[in-house]
Amino acid sequence: MRVGALVLSMTIVAGCTTTPEAPATAQANEEGLVCTTSVPTGSFLPERRCTTADERAAERQRNDLLIDARSERDSGIR
Numbered sequence: 222m223r224v225g226a227l228v229l230s231m232t233i234v235a236g237c238t239t240t241p242e243a244p245a246t247a248q249a250n251e252e253g254l255v256c257t258t259s260v261p262t263g264s265f266l267p268e269r270r271c272t273t274a275d276e277r278a279a280e281r282q283r284n285d286l287l288i289d290a291r292s293e294r295d296s297g298i299r
Contacts, residue, residue, distance in 0.1 A: 253274035260267045272280075 254271055255277070256269055256271040258267050258269045
């Protein structure tokens with residue numbers, strides 16, 4: 222009886238400790254659309270975000286401008 226209860230409890234604990242799949246995956250198709258699935262911090266629900274090549278280029282450019290502006294501000298150059 223005790224052995225059965227021990228095996229049952231170990232099985233339940235092992236089932237609860239399984240790791241989810243990779244947190245982020247990307248998939249590209251012919252049109253340059255890339256879909257990324259990720260699980261945000263504090264959530265168990267995955268989010269899927271699809272972007273085109275133009276959207277990714279615009280985001281990269283916007284990030285570069287923000288980095289440049291921050292570098293100028295921090296360096297004291299006006």
